[in-house]
Amino acid sequence: MKITVKVWRQTGPEAPGKLVSYQLDDVSPDMSFLEMLDVLNENLATSGEEPIAFDSDCREGICGMCGLMINGSAHGPLRTTTCQLHMRSFSDGETITIEPWRAEPFKVLRDLIVDRGAFDRIISAGGFVSVNTGSAPEAHSTLVPKVNADRAFDTAACIGCGACVAACPNAAAMLFLGAKVTHLGELPQGQPERDSRVVKMLNQHDHEGFGGCTNVGACADACPKEIPLDVISQLNQDLRRAMVKGY
Amino acid sequence: MKLLMAVTGALFVFFVLMHMYGNLKIFGGQSAFDTYAHHLRTFGEPILPYEGFLWAFRVVLILSVVGHAYSAFYLWNKANGARKGRYAVRLAGAAAWRSTTMRWGGVALIAFLVFHLIQFTTHKVNFNSGVSDATIGESPYQLVVASFQLWWVVLVYLIALAAVGLHLQHGVWSAAQTLGCTTSVAARVRAKALAMFVAVVVVVGFALPPLFILFGIVE
Numbered sequence: 001m002k003i004t005v006k007v008w009r010q011t012g013p014e015a016p017g018k019l020v021s022y023q024l025d026d027v028s029p030d031m032s033f034l035e036m037l038d039v040l041n042e043n044l045a046t047s048g049e050e051p052i053a054f055d056s057d058c059r060e061g062i063c064g065m066c067g068l069m070i071n072g073s074a075h076g077p078l079r080t081t082t083c084q085l086h087m088r089s090f091s092d093g094e095t096i097t098i099e100p101w102r103a104e105p106f107k108v109l110r111d112l113i114v115d116r117g118a119f120d121r122i123i124s125a126g127g128f129v130s131v132n133t134g135s136a137p138e139a140h141s142t143l144v145p146k147v148n149a150d151r152a153f154d155t156a157a158c159i160g161c162g163a164c165v166a167a168c169p170n171a172a173a174m175l176f177l178g179a180k181v182t183h184l185g186e187l188p189q190g191q192p193e194r195d196s197r198v199v200k201m202l203n204q205h206d207h208e209g210f211g212g213c214t215n216v217g218a219c220a221d222a223c224p225k226e227i228p229l230d231v232i233s234q235l236n237q238d239l240r241r242a243m244v245k246g247y
Numbered sequence: 248m249k250l251l252m253a254v255t256g257a258l259f260v261f262f263v264l265m266h267m268y269g270n271l272k273i274f275g276g277q278s279a280f281d282t283y284a285h286h287l288r289t290f291g292e293p294i295l296p297y298e299g300f301l302w303a304f305r306v307v308l309i310l311s312v313v314g315h316a317y318s319a320f321y322l323w324n325k326a327n328g329a330r331k332g333r334y335a336v337r338l339a340g341a342a343a344w345r346s347t348t349m350r351w352g353g354v355a356l357i358a359f360l361v362f363h364l365i366q367f368t369t370h371k372v373n374f375n376s377g378v379s380d381a382t383i384g385e386s387p388y389q390l391v392v393a394s395f396q397l398w399w400v401v402l403v404y405l406i407a408l409a410a411v412g413l414h415l416q417h418g419v420w421s422a423a424q425t426l427g428c429t430t431s432v433a434a435r436v437r438a439k440a441l442a443m444f445v446a447v448v449v450v451v452g453f454a455l456p457p458l459f460i461l462f463g464i465v466e
Contacts (some may be wrong), residue, residue, distance in 0.1 A: 004336075008335075018333055019338045030377075040354070067335060069336075071336055071338075072334060072336035072337050072338040073338060097334070097335055097336045099334055099335060100330050102330055102333070102334055103329055103330050104328065104329050104330065104331055105329070108332075154326050160463035169326065169347065170322070170325070170326035170329060171325075171326065171329035171330040172329070182461055209328065209329055210329055211322070211328070211329035211330070212248065212249060212321075212322040212325050212326065213249070213425075214322065214326075214349065214421065215417070215420065215421040215424045215425070216347070226430060228435075229424075229429075229435060230429055230430050230432060230434070230435050231432045232424060233423075233424045233427050233428065233429040233434075233435075234427070235426075235427075236249075236424065236425050236426065236427040237426075237427025237428075237430055238427070239427075240250070240427050
């Protein structure tokens with residue numbers, strides 16, 4: 001396959017960036033998207049150019065590092081992570097535009113790498129349960145109904161990749177927030193901090209400079225882990241209940 | 248902020264449905280319509296003064312408009328602040344255009360609202376030279392009929408109605424979501440169906456009187 005890629009190049013957080021075109025003449029349809037970028041980087045290194053900086057880690061769709069905006073879609077045309085996308089999803093001769101996630105709280109560090117530290121700070125604001133350490137408790141001592149366990153599990157699938165923010169026209173992180181709040185709120189261990197959690201996490205979310213949700217649904221469409229939109233309603237419900245209790 | 252938006256929005260939905268009910272009285276003939284309009288002004292008398300209830304209602308609506316618009320602009324501004332660098336490639340979300348028209352559509356609706364109030368409430372402007380102002384002055388029914396005999400007035404209202412329909416379809420579902428009523432897939436489907444139902448009922452309900460007048464069925 002012959003591919004033209006237009007890649008966002010930016011030397012540092014404060015530097016101005018621009019899209020630069022590169023040609024690739026021998027791309028296999030079986031390459032993953034990141035392997036295509038690896039090949040491009042080898043070519044660039046050989047010709048003495050600075051390779052394109054991009055994030056990746058597990059390359060099996062479970063770590064959330066490899067988010068790229070591909071032709072205007074978060075993680076590209078398939079509903080998966082960028083690393084699980086293959087070149088067979090593109091046609092021969094196609095021009096592919098690759099950009100970093102764009103949101104003020106996600107500063108571009110270099111080329112396609114953004115700082116998703118804002119997510120870590122939202123988690124440390126309340127996305128946890130406080131338990132005493134020691135020997136593991138007996139698994140059957142706290143029973144969890146199947147329905148709740150399933151919903152907690154489905155929402156715990158969020159890998160914090162940031163595609164929801166990238167896709168959102170308001171650059172809101174509500175799907176991420178909703179997934180975390182729902183995940184912990186469905187479980188008995190999450191109850192003691194449930195009200196304070198939602199308020200603290202939402203305050204941190206707003207403090208980081210993310211936008212507000214207008215229920216467009218672009219986040220859920222982009223989510224590689226298929227987190228459903230109803231977690232945002234759950235977030236709103238938890239917030240309403242917490243506010244009534246004076247949190 | 249979003250709760251304010253949702254609650255004020257829900258108030259508008261009830262008002263709009265009530266308004267539509269009043270409009271449909273036009274099919275009951277001149278006396279039914281005029282009596283209804285008069286009744287709105289004398290509602291609650293003698294405990295309330297003339298137009299007392301109506302003004303209480305109007306104050307609530309005006310405060311709601313202010314609250315709704317304030318929270319909308321707050322969120323709009325926040326969204327702009329949250330993404331200063333634009334994407335080079337933006338997919339025109341085909342399914343999402345009713346949600347993307349919420350902001351400009353909302354602003355357009357305010358402009359229409361001003362026109363609508365000047366025409367039918369404050370100045371009672373008569374664009375139809377074929378009907379005398381004296382006739383208009385004594386009967387709201389005559390004013391409505393005279394206005395909608397003009398094709399361009401009907402057109403303006405139909406365009407506005409389309410905007411209202413789109414706004415409602417996204418707004419009703421969005422309010423359900425913000426109020427935390429849609430925490431399951433089934434509830435989400437129901438909320439979307441309800442939004443579509445409200446939007447269709449409102450558009451059809453409001454479109455019927457002008458169209459019947461334009462085609463001479465009601466005169």
